Amino acid sequence: MVKLQSMxxxxxxxxxxxxxxxxxxxxxxxxxxxxxxxFSPLYQQIKALITQSLQSGxxxxxxxxxxxxxxxxxxKVSQGTVRKAIDExxxxxxxxxxxxxxxxxxxxxxxxxxxxxxxLAPDEGVPHYPENRIIEVKRMRAPAEVARLLDIxxxxxxxxxxxVQSFSGVPTILDDLWLPGAIFKGLTAERLNEYKxxxxxxFETEFGTHMIRASEQIRAVCADEAVATLxxxxxxxxxLNVERVxxxxxxKPVELRRxxxxxxxxxxxxxxx
Amino acid sequence: MVKLQSMxxxxxxxxxxxxxxxxxxxxxxxxxxxxxxxFSPLYQQIKALITQSLQSGxxxxxxxxxxxxxxxxxxKVSQGTVRKAIDExxxxxxxxxxxxxxxxxxxxxxxxxxxxxxxLAPDEGVPHYPENRIIEVKRMRAPAEVARLLDIxxxxxxxxxxxVQSFSGVPTILDDLWLPGAIFKGLTAERLNEYKxxxxxxFETEFGTHMIRASEQIRAVCADEAVATLxxxxxxxxxLNVERVxxxxxxKPVELRRxxxxxxxxxxxxxxx
DNA sequence: AAGTGGTCTAGACCACTTT
DNA sequence: AAGTGGTCTAGACCACTTC
Numbered sequence: 001m002v003k004l005q006s007m008x009x010x011x012x013x014x015x016x017x018x019x020x021x022x023x024x025x026x027x028x029x030x031x032x033x034x035x036x037x038x039f040s041p042l043y044q045q046i047k048a049l050i051t052q053s054l055q056s057g058x059x060x061x062x063x064x065x066x067x068x069x070x071x072x073x074x075x076k077v078s079q080g081t082v083r084k085a086i087d088e089x090x091x092x093x094x095x096x097x098x099x100x101x102x103x104x105x106x107x108x109x110x111x112x113x114x115x116x117x118x119x120l121a122p123d124e125g126v127p128h129y130p131e132n133r134i135i136e137v138k139r140m141r142a143p144a145e146v147a148r149l150l151d152i153x154x155x156x157x158x159x160x161x162x163x164v165q166s167f168s169g170v171p172t173i174l175d176d177l178w179l180p181g182a183i184f185k186g187l188t189a190e191r192l193n194e195y196k197x198x199x200x201x202x203f204e205t206e207f208g209t210h211m212i213r214a215s216e217q218i219r220a221v222c223a224d225e226a227v228a229t230l231x232x233x234x235x236x237x238x239x240l241n242v243e244r245v246x247x248x249x250x251x252k253p254v255e256l257r258r259x260x261x262x263x264x265x266x267x268x269x270x271x272x273x
Numbered sequence: 274m275v276k277l278q279s280m281x282x283x284x285x286x287x288x289x290x291x292x293x294x295x296x297x298x299x300x301x302x303x304x305x306x307x308x309x310x311x312f313s314p315l316y317q318q319i320k321a322l323i324t325q326s327l328q329s330g331x332x333x334x335x336x337x338x339x340x341x342x343x344x345x346x347x348x349k350v351s352q353g354t355v356r357k358a359i360d361e362x363x364x365x366x367x368x369x370x371x372x373x374x375x376x377x378x379x380x381x382x383x384x385x386x387x388x389x390x391x392x393l394a395p396d397e398g399v400p401h402y403p404e405n406r407i408i409e410v411k412r413m414r415a416p417a418e419v420a421r422l423l424d425i426x427x428x429x430x431x432x433x434x435x436x437v438q439s440f441s442g443v444p445t446i447l448d449d450l451w452l453p454g455a456i457f458k459g460l461t462a463e464r465l466n467e468y469k470x471x472x473x474x475x476f477e478t479e480f481g482t483h484m485i486r487a488s489e490q491i492r493a494v495c496a497d498e499a500v501a502t503l504x505x506x507x508x509x510x511x512x513l514n515v516e517r518v519x520x521x522x523x524x525k526p527v528e529l530r531r532x533x534x535x536x537x538x539x540x541x542x543x544x545x546x
Numbered sequence: 547a548a549g550t551g552g553t554c555t556a557g558a559c560c561a562c563t564t565t
Numbered sequence: 566a567a568g569t570g571g572t573c574t575a576g577a578c579c580a581c582t583t584c
Contacts, residue, residue, distance in 0.1 A: 039580080041553060067569060078555045083570085091364075093546060099570050100562035117545055213546040219536035220493040220511035238493035238511040244545075263492035270543060272390055272517075273366060273486040312561080314572060340550060351574045356551085372551050373581030 047085035055249035061107035108200040130165035137189040157181030178256040214246040320358035328522035334380035381473040403438035410462040430454030487519040
């Protein structure tokens with residue numbers, strides 16, 4: 001009996017993993033492995049395999065993935081093991097489970113996930129999505145700092161976007177974005193302007209790049225003249241400076257964003273738990 | 274056979290719940306319940322019971338709770354059901370599992386959880402805990418806004434604390450705190466000053482109040498004269514204004530905190546996922 | 547060796563959705 | 566009725582810690 005599933009290195013890049021079934025019916029669930037330095041539970045390996053399929057585009061955002069039973073039979077493990085793998089993927093918002101329907105690949109084209117990456121909420125009333133105005137779109141060579149954060153080479157092509165978002169007509173967010181040119185070919189101001197809805201939805205549909213997580217650093221700054229003009233505020237107005245790096249599958253950085261938030265009638269909301 | 278565990282209202286405040294065991298050996302895991310409007314899975318009820326014991330102080334922060342087997346036998350359910358309940362409590366940071374040792378009640382007296390509620394990190398170098406200087410401690414009557422957020426009556430007694438926290442001698446955080454006087458009796462500047470380590474650790478040990486989560490609203494503001502003096506910065510310096518309400522078991526608010534963060538060499542870190 | 551949590555399986559039934 | 570995920574149980578073995 002082959003029993004190799006407890007080595008991390010076992011999972012190959014090829015399609016047919018060496019994960020072996022365990023003797024069924026006897027209750028010998030886990031294989032008889034010795035203490036190995038790189039122990040990885042079966043469900044983690046299954047999780048990695050499913051993630052690979054997500055990354056490779058085998059199942060696209062919004063699509064239904066195979067049922068737990070189907071995956072269990074594909075990977076030759078029990079349904080419970082697949083379940084535990086999907087549990088974690090669901091907790092990380094990579095997939096969404098719907099009882100009675102199945103498990104779907106997470107997508108940004110849903111009201112449900114609209115506010116996962118937009119933390120600015122009104123002081124009064126219910127959150128709603130801002131209006132979008134594209135100020136500028138251009139291609140440029142990546143400055144050293146931008147290149148470092150996007151994990152590309154200094155001088156590589158990047159797409160620069162500047163936009164202003166407004167709530168009920170009041171300019172509130174000034175965003176500067178830098179995107180790797182290699183991924184976002186053909187991104188124009190027109191495309192951004194005609195597209196209604198969250199930008200990450202467009203990235204997902206048009207450029208096959210699904211953002212799965214982001215890391216933000218927040219500081220307080222004062223508006224300079226250029227910023228003051230765009231946000232219709234006085235020079236010196238205190239603003240939140242939110243620097244974000246967004247990642248797609250495989251923890252690959254694919255967006256750098258510097259947002260300036262006017263927090264007179266809004267606040268950045270965060271839950272600590 | 275009594276089978277009532279699927280009604281939310283079944284869990285009494287008394288110690289002996291009406292959760293009934295299911296027929297063992299037959300594989301009839303779930304009881305034969307009809308669709309009930311307030312369906313609550315067994316493990317959720319177990320979770321609620323464990324939370325009650327945490328809240329009542331049956332098991333105090335840092336202490337070992339009974340093993341899964343023991344809890345399973347106490348509640349007359351399978352170990353797997355207890356496990357699922359504890360899984361969630363662990364995910365919510367109410368308890369900490371340690372393989373081979375047992376499950377412990379979460380405590381703020383641990384390096385592990387020091388930075389769960391302190392999100393200000395240095396731009397360079399590794400995070401470390403700030404030095405503490407208590408500026409003022411006094412009892413006062415709660416203003417309307419403070420009372421509202423603490424869910425007490427306007428005019429009720431509250432403890433007010435002002436402190437400055439410094440990193441490597443540089444004043445960086447000015448905190449104003451309001452605590453319900455009824456809970457924090459006998460809290461003095463001396464106690465706060467002699468105590469080394471996180472304030473939530475002191476609250477936990479000395480006042481039996483364990484913070485489990487907090488909600489923050491962040492804005493950008495400018496330093497006024499009083500603030501500028503305390504933080505050794507110029508008037509008008511942009512600062513993060515972090516308003517926090519902290520909760521203990523049962524989602525009861527027990528702390529209101531307004532922090533002003535100097536973000537010249539530090540930033541507020543947030544992971545979006 | 548004994549006890550703890552961690553993993554894995556197998557099988558049953560429940561709740562929900564679609565056919 | 567059939568298929569999906571959700572819950573519950575029972576039992577086995579593994580990894581880790583303590584005695």
